[in-house]
Amino acid sequence: MADALLSVRNLSVQFTTYGQTNQVLHGVSLDVPARSQIALVGESGSGKTVTMRSIMGLLRTPPAKVTGGEILYDGRDLLTMPDRERLKLRGTAMSMVFQDPMSSLNPVFTIADQMGTILKYADRRLGRSRNGKERMARVYEVLGQVRMRDPERVARSYPIMLSGGMRQRVLIAMALLSEPKLLIADEPGTALDVTTQAQILKLLKDLVEERGLALLMITHNLGVVRETSNYVYVMNKGVVVEHRPTAELFEAPRDDYTKALIAAVPRLTGGTRFGAAA
Amino acid sequence: MEFLLFLLRRILWSILVLVGLSIVIFAIARVVPGDPARMALGPTATAEQVADLQEKLGLNKPIVEQYGLFIAGLSRGDLGRSLLTERPVNDDIRETFAATFELVLMTITIAFVLGVPLGVAAARWKDRWPDTLVRILAIFAAVTPSFFAALLLQILAGYVLHILPTTGRLPHNLDFVAQVTGLLTVDSLLAGRLDVFGEALRHLLLPATALALATMGQIARITRSSMIDVASQDYIEASRAFGVPEPIRVFKYMLRPSFVPPLTILGLEFASLIGNAFVVELVFAWPGMAAYGIRTILQKDLNAVMGVVMVSGVFFVIVNLVIDVLVGFVDPRVRIRGSR
Numbered sequence: 001m002a003d004a005l006l007s008v009r010n011l012s013v014q015f016t017t018y019g020q021t022n023q024v025l026h027g028v029s030l031d032v033p034a035r036s037q038i039a040l041v042g043e044s045g046s047g048k049t050v051t052m053r054s055i056m057g058l059l060r061t062p063p064a065k066v067t068g069g070e071i072l073y074d075g076r077d078l079l080t081m082p083d084r085e086r087l088k089l090r091g092t093a094m095s096m097v098f099q100d101p102m103s104s105l106n107p108v109f110t111i112a113d114q115m116g117t118i119l120k121y122a123d124r125r126l127g128r129s130r131n132g133k134e135r136m137a138r139v140y141e142v143l144g145q146v147r148m149r150d151p152e153r154v155a156r157s158y159p160i161m162l163s164g165g166m167r168q169r170v171l172i173a174m175a176l177l178s179e180p181k182l183l184i185a186d187e188p189g190t191a192l193d194v195t196t197q198a199q200i201l202k203l204l205k206d207l208v209e210e211r212g213l214a215l216l217m218i219t220h221n222l223g224v225v226r227e228t229s230n231y232v233y234v235m236n237k238g239v240v241v242e243h244r245p246t247a248e249l250f251e252a253p254r255d256d257y258t259k260a261l262i263a264a265v266p267r268l269t270g271g272t273r274f275g276a277a278a
Numbered sequence: 279m280e281f282l283l284f285l286l287r288r289i290l291w292s293i294l295v296l297v298g299l300s301i302v303i304f305a306i307a308r309v310v311p312g313d314p315a316r317m318a319l320g321p322t323a324t325a326e327q328v329a330d331l332q333e334k335l336g337l338n339k340p341i342v343e344q345y346g347l348f349i350a351g352l353s354r355g356d357l358g359r360s361l362l363t364e365r366p367v368n369d370d371i372r373e374t375f376a377a378t379f380e381l382v383l384m385t386i387t388i389a390f391v392l393g394v395p396l397g398v399a400a401a402r403w404k405d406r407w408p409d410t411l412v413r414i415l416a417i418f419a420a421v422t423p424s425f426f427a428a429l430l431l432q433i434l435a436g437y438v439l440h441i442l443p444t445t446g447r448l449p450h451n452l453d454f455v456a457q458v459t460g461l462l463t464v465d466s467l468l469a470g471r472l473d474v475f476g477e478a479l480r481h482l483l484l485p486a487t488a489l490a491l492a493t494m495g496q497i498a499r500i501t502r503s504s505m506i507d508v509a510s511q512d513y514i515e516a517s518r519a520f521g522v523p524e525p526i527r528v529f530k531y532m533l534r535p536s537f538v539p540p541l542t543i544l545g546l547e548f549a550s551l552i553g554n555a556f557v558v559e560l561v562f563a564w565p566g567m568a569a570y571g572i573r574t575i576l577q578k579d580l581n582a583v584m585g586v587v588m589v590s591g592v593f594f595v596i597v598n599l600v601i602d603v604l605v606g607f608v609d610p611r612v613r614i615r616g617s618r
Contacts, residue, residue: 058518098515098519103511104515105513108534108610121523174516
């Protein structure tokens with residue numbers, strides 16, 4: 001797809017630790033068109049996180065090394081563009097929602113301080129200028145958008161004073177600060193209880209749809225895939241084994257691994273895999 | 279308000295600790311063999327003279343009564359007379375404590391100002407040459423006995439290079455009496471005597487450096503490991519993903535959460551140096567309380583020993599309180615949990 005907002009082409013990554021080299025990604029390709037909701041699903045170690053980190057430019061090199069392929073954002077290859085250019089996109093054009101609300105916020109600074117700092121440097125990269133007051137206004141605005149009832153109080157708080165669900169919403173707010181076009185979500189809410197996670201996913205989906213953002217949801221949870229995406233890539237052992245519209249995939253999975261993955265979802269009602277045995 | 283409650287609770291605890299300390303030290307001082315009266319009078323004194331002095335010191339009273347007398351004196355702020363110097367212990371301690379305090383203050387300043395940046399550099403360039411260098415340096419600094427460092431510095435800076443004075447707090451020909459705080463550096467500035475200030479600093483430099491090395495090594499090591507630990511936290515990764523520039527990440531987002539362990543070490547060292555400074559004080563002829571304490575212990579100068587221990591104890595308690603407040607300031611988690 002030439003018109004995709006983000007297009008990963010044949011990406012190969014290897015890791016070298018203690019003199020041992022492991023090929024972690026074997027030519028992964030995926031497309032995230034503008035305004036689409038894409039899921040990338042796989043078990044731990046399938047390479048989905050490495051794929052995400054490559055896209056965000058967060059891989060540590062060494063030990064990691066990109067051995068082939070390209071990552072096109074708006075038609076420009078992120079892997080060959082100068083660092084300065086790439087830094088301009090990070091956190092601004094593409095932004096990330098982190099997984100663990102308990103550990104992804106700095107415990108010794110207030111929310112206002114952390115969000116303000118992100119915004120300050122994002123503005124600087126984009127050549128915008130905002131004074132402290134305007135920055136705080138924007139912070140309150142975004143906190144309101146993630147449906148915080150009292151944004152100013154939340155901003156004054158330290159992370160420890162907020163509940164898990166609130167912290168996760170702060171993380172979403174952080175990602176939205178600079179109005180990115182692409183949101184990459186790394187299993188948001190996994191660390192929360194199911195009810196809160198469902199709320200968070202709903203909020204994320206609403207925000208993405210309201211603003212016409214593209215969403216790349218990285219997850220191991222097929223329930224999340226079904227809720228939040230309309231197209232899905234299944235990864236296993238560093239390869240994309242299957243990719244199709246989400247509804248189709250659940251209807252009739254083709255790949256054996258996908259079938260196993262779907263069969264592994266525990267069910268609470270009717271037609272269980274264990275039905276015959278009972 | 280919560281903070282005041284916290285302080286009040288800590289102060290009450292501290293008083294209990296000090297009472298316990300006074301009992302333990304009092305008991306130990308009387309259990310150790312050797313008769314203070316005999317030691318003070320020397321081998322040529324007659325039995326009557328010794329008995330006289332024992333009577334005068336109250337050594338033949340029941341031990342509980344002796345303790346009662348000691349506490350009564352303490353509550354009036356009177357520590358009794360020293361057998362060694364034949365002066366009130368209060369005066370001895372007032373003079374010597376200021377000298378030791380100034381030395382230790384300089385020591386921890388050096389240790390902190392050098393140790394923290396070394397640790398940060400080592401963590402920033404982990405497993406590369408700055409890290410290796412800092413680790414070797416820190417190990418050497420930590421294992422070199424302070425008296426050895428003291429002699430080395432004395433020989434090098436004093437006798438070979440002739441750049442720094444090697445004994446005392448001020449040159450003999452300089453006429454200055456510290457009257458306000460007892461700290462020469464502070465009092466000289468208060469009096470507007472820059473020449474004295476300079477000399478006082480020059481005299482402080484060698485002994486403080488000798489004493490600082492071990493603490494500096496420890497602080498560098500603990501800052502390094504603390505920084506490395508924080509660097510692997512999700513929130514640092516997150517700030518990277520949000521495009522926060524590296525200097526801000528390292529010096530703000532990483533350094534502040536890493537600050538608690540070195541601060542705690544600093545507090546412990548600060549307090550223990552007050553007692554442990556004696557070797558360096560002896561080498562540099564520094565008229566400090568640590569050296570005074572050792573001399574009085576060897577002489578079984580009971581009043582002076584008790585006085586030195588109690589002053590060190592109070593100091594320890596105060597430093598810990600200050601460190602706790604600082605830790606609460608650096609890390610809001612401590613503050614918030616503490617007030618619940």
